[in-house]
Amino acid sequence: MDHREKQSLSDQKRSCPAIGDWISFRLVDEFGEGKPYAGLAYELFDSEGIKHNGSLDGEGFSKVDGQYAGPLILTISKDYQGADDFYSTISTRSSYPIKLTQLQVAAEETLHRPIGSSTKTGAYRAASEKAEFYNVEVRQFVEHTRHLPLPAKLSKPVPEGWKKIACDFGKGKAPTYGVGLLPEKHYVLEVRALRAFRPMFSLTPAFSAVNLYNLSLFATLSYGDFGQIPKNPNAPKDLKDPTSQELGEELKYPVVGTIGHVLQTCLACYQEPMRYADAKTVNFPIVEDIPYSKRLEIVPYDPDIYKNADEQDTPSDVHFFNDERQGPHDWKNTDTQAYATHDDRMILIGVRGTAEKWDAWRDGDAEQVPVKDGVGKAHQGFHEGYVAVQSFVTKYVERFRTSEQRILVCGHSLGGAIALLLAEWIRRNYDPDVILYTFGSPRAGDAEFVEGAKSLVHHRIVNNNDPVPSVPAAWMDTNKAVWIPGIAATVTGGVAPIVGGVVFGAGLSRFGGEPYRHQGEQRYFTPLRLPGNQVSSVLWTPGCEGYEESAMTQLCYANVKNSDTPERSNFGVQVMNGADHTMLGGYIPACWATLRRWQDTQTSGGTVLTPREADNMRTQISNYRTALQKWQLAADTEFPGGTIESRKNERATAVQRNASMSDLQTRQKEIHLAIKHNKRELEDIEGTLQRVKLLESTTLELADVYGDRAELPELKKNIQRWVEHKENQAAVRIAQIPSSQSTSMA
Structure with a gap:
């Protein structure tokens, strides 16, 4: 933990919180592209539990100023409101309607980066932007996760302790889900593609x-x-x-x-x-x-x-x-x-x-x-x-x-x-x-x-x-x-x-x-x-x-x-x-x-x-x-x-x-x-x-x-x-x- 992180988390500074910190973040896919997450609405909770609403720009970026000093929690859990018939059906069906979010649908439209691929990654983009780089997945940002796959083994996950400290500082005003981040930093968060395999089955009557x-x-x-x-x-x-x-x-x-x-x-x-x-x-x-x-x-x-x-x-x-x-x-x-x-x-x-x-x-x-x-x-x-x-x-x-x-x-x-x-x-x-x-x-x-x-x-x-x-x-x-x-x-x-x-x-x-x-x-x-x-x-x-x-x-x-x-x-x-x-x-x-x-x-x-x-x-x-x-x-x-x-x-x-x-x-x-x-x-x-x-x-x-x-x-x-x-x-x-x-x- 560097000097700024220690200062952000110190009890002394928390005893007299002040408004004036900033934070910026960019969501990217496994190829370092931010466009798949353009326009997503987010909520950022500061150390006093104050909620800051916003939306990611066309490159998946946002910056927030004027929050209370201390760690923050970022959530992206707005319900899906698109026009795709399939997603609308599974989110409204009478048996087991899925708590589908805009973030989940966006992550499903991205792809996994092949192992050994030489294409650019989120880490490459983070280096070019002098940002902190972390791997994240959809389940970390949303409230309902039981319909999602179990947590994956991420190569560089966000430290779990940050969210715990933010919840403690928020005294019940901050959500228990979300990604914990530190202030006065720029982050590139690479979202793991939400993909699955399914067996290839032909549905034509002819034999195959x-x-x-x-x-x-x-x-x-x-x-x-x-x-x-x-x-x-x-x-x-x-x-x-x-x-x-x-x-x-x-x-x-x-x-x-x-x-x-x-x-x-x-x-x-x-x-x-x-x-x-x-x-x-x-x-x-x-x-x-x-x-x-x-x-x-x-x-x-x-x-x-x-x-x-x-x-x-x-x-x-x-x-x-x-x-x-x-x-x-x-x-x-x-x-x-x-x-x-x-x-x-x-x-x-x-x-x-x-x-x-x-x-x-x-x-x-x-x-x-x-x-x-x-x-x-x-x-x-x-x-x-x-x-x-x-x-x-x-x-x-x-x-x-x-x-x-x-x-x-x-x-x-x-x-x-x-x-x-x-x-x-x-x-x-x-x-x-x-x-x-x-x-x-x-x-x-x-x-x-x-x-x-x-x-x-x-x-x-x-x-x-x-x-x-x-x-x-x-x-x-x-x-x-x-x-x-x-x-x-x-x-x-x-x-x-x-x-x-x-x-x-x-x-x-x-x-x-x-x-x-x-x-x-x-x-x-x-x-x-x-x-x-x-x-x-x-x-x-x-x-x-x-x-x-x-x-x-x-x-x-x-x-x-x-x-x-x-x-x-x-x-x-x-x-x-x-x-x-x-x-x-x-x-x-x-x-x-x-x-x-x-x-x-x-x-x-x-x-x-x-x-x-x-x-x-x-x-x-x-x-x-x-x-x-x-x-x-x-x-x-x-x-x-x-x-x-x-x-x-x-x-x-x-x-x-x-x-x-x-x-x-x-x-x-x-x-x-x-x-x-x-x-x-x-x-x-x-x-x-x-x-x-x-x-x-x-x-x-x-x-x-x-x-x-x-x-x-x-x-x-x-x-x-x-x-x-x-x-x-x-x-x-x-x-x-x-x-x-x-x-x-x-």
């Missing part, structure tokens, strides 16, 4: 690679806890609990991978998240640099402002749904989990897949029930999850959705099935253009439901040998075993045999009701071998069901043994532990590889499939067609005319001899369906080969990769930021991209 990859991460995020600490901020501090806080402290989200950590600790604070749920591997989303208020929002917790009839909802109450079962005898709760968040463009809803042991029972509860608030029937286990989460989504959408916002829904496995039922209900009631992406989703509804939902935009992603999209199988919903041992066709491929075959009948129909059907446009990851013994995959739409059904046959046959019906518990364990079904080991790597493949294809002007890859796929399809033809010949021989009436050994065993006519009729129906389906597959194979030929000649536009985000002026910078992460340059990942194509992302 950026949505494929980013939503694979945010579907995985649904497996995480919300991560709010403390969970109950109204409870007194527990000295034995290190996570509890004093009443009135701001909430925190410190646990990596939780929903709150990804959205609030990372993205809202201009950091890129790396992990989701309990992931050990690192995956960065592709993000865009946006004004803080346009981030994926976690609402503030401030009971003094947001007072309801009861206690204020905490952020976890608003954004997180967890219908956790309390034990094996709890039949009320469904163990469904989901989260919701929003920005200025959309509402994002993620639904958790199979995570708890109770979920496996829900997966297998395949009885059909009428769809609540919809048409047709649905798998009872999935439907119960949908009904449970419906009220949570209703409250959220009605609280926060504006007419300009799209709704984007994602889910994996069981979460994908619930997400389908939920998205169709949203389409009917809130947003006819809702967009759904699912990963490894089982069938959720019957043919009538699927017909009623045919206009729902649903991009349904299936990974190689993931068996879950092949369920519910018919044996899950009937008392009589309907498995047909021996009626399957083997699919073999160029990477290695795609183990298993095609289940005909099982999984395709529910006897006694409408058959289960998939809704949406399927996109399938087919594995392909690349030079150097590396394996990649191609995302495409085969147009035949063999690829999707093959893994289910493998798992079923492994469990059939001497019984027609697979043993449920062992079967469920195998299904859920299949590597191709997991997000971390299956879907995310495949989605990453597809994004990189499409980026390279678009920038190099290449085609989706190289000639080598196209030949590889044609070999797989030809082998599959041969297997179908072989099975058809065997079926014609074993069941002349497609019937079992003349089959010699149909009742050769004691069980078969005791079979009723109804049993035989059911079996006859299955055989008929199997033969019919096999013939349809043979017809579809020709179309599948044509699809390969088309991919071999298809080039990609920028919109195929990035959807409507292709129009962003900063797109190249956003992509380069993502590419430069060392994890995206790892040899094991780069090896998944065909070496004949360019690796440039620019």
